[in-house]
Amino acid sequence: MPPQRPQSSGWTTAEAAARLAADGANELPAARPLGxxxxxxxxxxxxxxxxxxxxxxxxxxxxxxxxxxxxxxxxxxxxxxxxxxxxxxxxxxxALRDLSSPRALVIRDGRQVRIAGRELVRGDLVLLAEGDRVPADIALLRASNLMADESMLTGESVPVMKLVPGCVYAGTLITQGTASGSVTATGQHSALGRIGAALAAQGGxxxxxxxxxxxxxxxxxxxxxxxxxxxxxxxxxxxxxxxxxxxxxxxxxxxxxxxxxxxxxxxxxxxxxxxxxxxxVLARSMPAIELLGATTVLCVDKTGTLTSNRMQLRRLWTEEAAYACGQAPEPPLPEALHGLLEYAVLASHRQAFDPMEAAIGTAGARLLANTEHLHGDWMLIDDYPLSRQMLAMSRVWRSPSRQDYVIAAKGAPEAIMDLCHLAPAHGARLVAQVAAMAASGLRVIGVACAAFAAPPLPSDQHDFDFAFLGLLALEDPVRPEVPAAVAQCREAGLRVVMITGDHPATALSIARQAGIPTQGAPLTGGQLDGMDDAALQERLAGASVCCRIAPAQKLRLVRALRARGDIVAMTGDGVNDAPALKAAHIGVAMGARGTDVAREAAALVLLKDDFSSLLxxxxxxxxxxxxxxxxxxxxxxxxxxxxxxxxxxxxxxxxxxxxxxxxxxxxxxxxxxxxxxxxxxxxxxxxxxxxxxxxxxxxxxxxxxxxxxxxxxxxxxxxxxxxxxxxxxxxxxxxxxxxxxxxxxxxxxxxxxxxxxxxxxxxxxxxxxxxxxxxxxxxxxxxxxxxxxxxxxxxxxxxxxxxxxxxxxxxxxxxxxxxxxxxxxxxxxxxxxx
CATH class of the missing domain: 1.20.1110.10 (Calcium-transporting ATPase, transmembrane domain)
Structure with missing residues (x-):
């Protein structure tokens, strides 16, 4: 077992380089090269x-x-x-095989960096999230709702729960939750290496x-x-x-x-x-190169592909007060909004993988500094992840000073309003406010809080008695090169279809900024569920904006477009995107922010995660x-x-x-x-x-x-x-x-x-x-x-x-x-x- 580094810093670059030179690259013997x-x-x-x-x-x-x-x-x-x-x-x-090396998110020199998996060394502090392929044998230091698919090692197809202390092993797949841990073995010394597994070269x-x-x-x-x-x-x-x-x-x-x-x-x-x-652009499949010239429809995510994926908190709103962030000079946050931002921070991961959560955490640290609303000593008990049925997530905390559990929830405003069981008149006022904020291209989320007396916790977050706190609006600006790239696509006879989970008003605003046609109403996930296949195909003939789409619904969109005779290129980054990426003629995964599952299902990987790479x-x-x-x-x-x-x-x-x-x-x-x-x-x-x-x-x-x-x-x-x-x-x-x-x-x-x-x-x-x-x-x-x-x-x-x-x-x-x-x-x- 290597000596453990402080969790806040990880190895320095020099220390990691020395260990890499001593232990060798974190890779298994490849197929024999053509000498x-x-x-x-x-x-x-x-x-x-x-x-x-x-x-x-x-x-x-x-x-x-x-x-x-x-x-x-x-x-x-x-x-x-x-x-x-x-x-x-x-x-x-x-050179392509080097580019396709798996990647790992580690702490180096006290900050998060993503490195090639072959550069991982013993003692590295690695951050894992749902959809990641574990890059080495790792001893867990923290784990939240962590489950891993170890079928490639054990033959057992059911994911297993992973707790601290415990280990996850190279080559296995994180199917749920998040974790951090220290690398204990790499390359041939890992569990995968000891049983003699070899990575087959791509192609052939x-x-x-x-x-x-x-x-x-x-x-x-x-x-x-x-x-x-x-x-x-x-x-x-x-x-x-x-x-x-x-x-x-x-x-x-x-x-x-x-x-x-x-x-x-x-x-x-x-x-x-x-x-x-x-x-x-990494080509993982040769047929994808052949088909690129025949592509007729580009189905693209909004976040990170059309936009810069660098979110900033812009507005906080409750029925008592409102606040605009980013002013110069920035005034203090009104006391009436402290609770809203406090619980938004509690509903986010402390080590944020998602740009939205990172933006909330950054704003909380700045605007709530020197107040009692930041809770570094609170203990996370459990969380309820976002799902297709409920576009909201909740996190359960224990405070050292009180007996009751504290629950913080955030998510789509309509999902949060549903959790809070608001009266129709109250809900109508909130819907109008959400639409006004979304029309400016802002991503709007709702925040709620609840208390729970004692364990056991309920199986569904609906069972908590939530109180609605307010709305947050975040901005993710369109990349500067996107409007010109979309215009080139239209000139080349390529149709761009934007798919997002955002509010319709937000989606339409971003589409207009990107140059994507917005004539007619956008197609929503709720409308999609109510259509048969023939109606969906007809609707897609004129719909270039699809919003409030859950990842699992992307598969049906791809199949409908293919049924219309289109050659479809589809972008995705999550675990649930993998079926749609496989179903598309050309699946395109995000190399920087995408999960390993998405990359493995895709034919192309965009290493820069932007639309111009796809063009x-x-x-x-x-x-x-x-x-x-x-x-x-x-x-x-x-x-x-x-x-x-x-x-x-x-x-x-x-x-x-x-x-x-x-x-x-x-x-x-x-x-x-x-x-x-x-x-x-x-x-x-x-x-x-x-x-x-x-x-x-x-x-x-x-x-x-x-x-x-x-x-x-x-x-x-x-x-x-x-x-x-x-x-x-x-x-x-x-x-x-x-x-x-x-x-x-x-x-x-x-x-x-x-x-x-x-x-x-x-x-x-x-x-x-x-x-x-x-x-x-x-x-x-x-x-x-x-x-x-x-x-x-x-x-x-x-x-x-x-x-x-x-x-x-x-x-x-x-x-x-x-x-x-x-x-x-x-x-x-x-x-x-x-």
Missing amino acids: YWRLLAEIVREPMFLLLLACGAIYMLLGDRQEAAMLLGFVVLVIGISYVQRQRTERSLS ELTPVQQETRRVVRAVAIGALGLAVALGLAYWWLRGDALRGLLAGLTLAMALLPEELPVILTLFLGLGAWRLGREH AAVRHGRRLFANLRKAIVFIVAVHVPIAGLSILPVLLGWPLLLLPVHILFLQLIIDPACSIVFEAEPMEAGAMRQPPRTPGQRLFDGAILLRGLLQGAGLLALLLVLFWHARLSGQSDEAARAAVFIALTLSNLALIHANRRVGNRDGEPPGGTNPYAGWSAAAAVSLLLVVLGVPGLRQMFAFAVPAAGPLLLCCLVAAATLAWCAVLRRASLPSGAR
């Missing part, structure tokens, strides 16, 4: 490299040792490029796009192998050379094999999640899906001329125009373009002024395939004309082959440039720069010049330097390719860029 040799083995086993090795063996059998050596040298180079790309993805995913599941890609790759691969066999047999039959025929067949298989597709998907999704992490996630989702489609158009387009130049010479009796070494050279352009250039392409400037893509839109749809096929067919026709002209003008086969290859390389660069802007149908400039595009083009041209300029390499490529005329035509072919792509972009074909 150098495992990664290299995965790359070498890919079909493309097996085909290359087969081609090298055939060259050796034919006696072309130089060609074989060149081919194997290129194999090593391409393996190196693939390895660097895979390592980049692995580093991105590793096949996403819908990955499943679609797997089907496409399988179908194309089968077709490519069939064509390759047919071409090899045709070459053997027409020319009588079996080995050359096998080489031609393998070259065609290399030309058609779409091995880039799985690579770009892995890289795009991995780097997409990493880019979201840099925007303080940034939508923006990244649109960019990622658009860039995937651009890359696929390029892949289809670039494979058409390669396949045509592999098949047609055999059928027409021409010399082979493409050899395996040429295919491999082209891979040096295609792979980086697909995986680096297109992934880094910035969002189109007008992408957030277009409606969301339809949910059923496939990655490989007719528009994408047709655009790619037409681009590739146009380029193939130009290359065939170029070859015919070179032969007609008396060029040798080697010079004609070189001219075609030069034109194909330059035209590939033209295809990259054209497809990077495939979504800019209206001629808008791009939304940013792509530094990789220029470097990729420069590298490709430099390699081509080296091949043409070095005699040994030129001979291995079976090239001869073409005359000036064909060289000029090579540039014209690339320019014509750009023009052809521009014609297709201006045509009436769907761009598919969203």
Whole structure:
């Protein structure tokens, strides 16, 4: 057992760092990382490299040792490029795993701070609340109504009550109450570590796009192998050379094999999640990234998402007096309001997790200083938590100077009035006052008090004889960036629905400040309970403000929106929000103030807890899906001329125009373009002024395939004309082959440039720069010049330097390719860029 620190201070930062260095991080052994040799083995086993090795063996059998050596040298180079790309993805995913580390609320240097769970050390003073995943083995120092789900350790599904002295264990879940305690064991020394549990790495599941890609790759691969066999047999039959025929067949298989597709998907999704992490959005589920671009409805909490979650007490009101806080200078609090604030403080937790309770405690310490109304020596006996049935909570105290228990209650004004059993006329006056305060955007709560003679305490707080004390009004201002973000959502065709437990007048005021439409009456929790599913769906068509909504009612709202055909992103932070987060297409948890249960149920975690982060996630989702489609158009387009130049010479009796070494050279352009250039392409400037893509839109749809096929067919026709002209003008086969290859390389660069802007149908400039595009083009041209300029390499490529005329035509072919792509972009074909 580590030495205990004073409860008020905890460890200092230096002491915690020393203990962390001595004991190690608070984490369990993770899944085995993909090391150098495992990664290299995965790359070498890919079909493309097996085909290359087969081609090298055939060259050796034919006696072309130089060609074989060149081919194997290129194999090593391409393996190196693939390895660097895979390592980049692995580093991105590793960074995401660090971001997804559980977090803990501790006392360090005498103040509350939230740290990564892996930084927890023995002796740390940890604060726990409902919904937290216990980060280490903890000896309890204080506990209030604490219950823990220990099923992952004991198999017992029923939560157990936890008392002082006692312990809670790493990995278990706090289902009720609050507590503080001292860490006794971390990492492998905890109860979870001793039984050998390991944390499974996030990810690994096949996403819908990955499943679609797997089907496409399988179908194309089968077709490519069939064509390759047919071409090899045709070459053997027409020319009588079996080995050359096998080489031609393998070259065609290399030309058609779409091995880039799985690579770009892995890289795009991995780097997409990493880019979201840099925007303080943690992607816990890859399908969420795919769906972000299709989101039509954003259901958001008010507190902490639209507002700053930094509450301040603004007004106190009783029927005898009223007081406005925050004046300069601030006058003393009238005696008639002392009891109201006194019992509001008693109804709150002393170590406040909730910003509202923290604001009440701060105001109480300031306005009741040097009075008898602050009770640091009173003992908490029990409390009655807020529930869906009763939007109020009560805390039971024992005073050293009196026998009776003192009960303080706070909550929604209507709930407090219900507890006090007020007369209708009295209640009507209070309702009018609540509405007047809420209309200013203030959150209004009621406060009541009661006394109880002796134990046992009743099971329901309704059994106390409460007296109504008054109202408190708190302000949580709208974040300054929210109105602009909401306006961007509306411009992008996204509907924002605010969901809150606040009074309707408060909700409407905040909605107006945020720019959310407020036409018509808001939907309340009471109205929701009285509607059937069909009526609710119809009501949601025009309701953008939902108020007095209990957490459990969010699930029904999500299901109703989904039934209407919307793609729903839903924010939440509490234990009761978890079902709704699971039911939404994209569950979004609050990283700072959310519970561990909510984070585990969500697909995305907002580490900054603000609305602008959610909008940034939508923006990244649109960019990622658009860039995937651009890359696929390029892949289809670039494979058409390669396949045509592999098949047609055999059928027409021409010399082979493409050899395996040429295919491999082209891979040096295609792979980086697909995986680096297109992934880094910035969002189109007008992408957030277009409606969301339809949910059923496939990655490989007719528009994408047709655009790619037409681009590739146009380029193939130009290359065939170029070859015919070179032969007609008396060029040798080697010079004609070189001219075609030069034109194909330059035209590939033209295809990259054209497809990077495939979504800019209206001629808008791009939304940013792509530094990789220029470097990729420069590298490709430099390699081509080296091949043409070095005699040994030129001979291995079976090239001869073409005359000036064909060289000029090579540039014209690339320019014509750009023009052809521009014609297709201006045509009436769907761009598919969203």
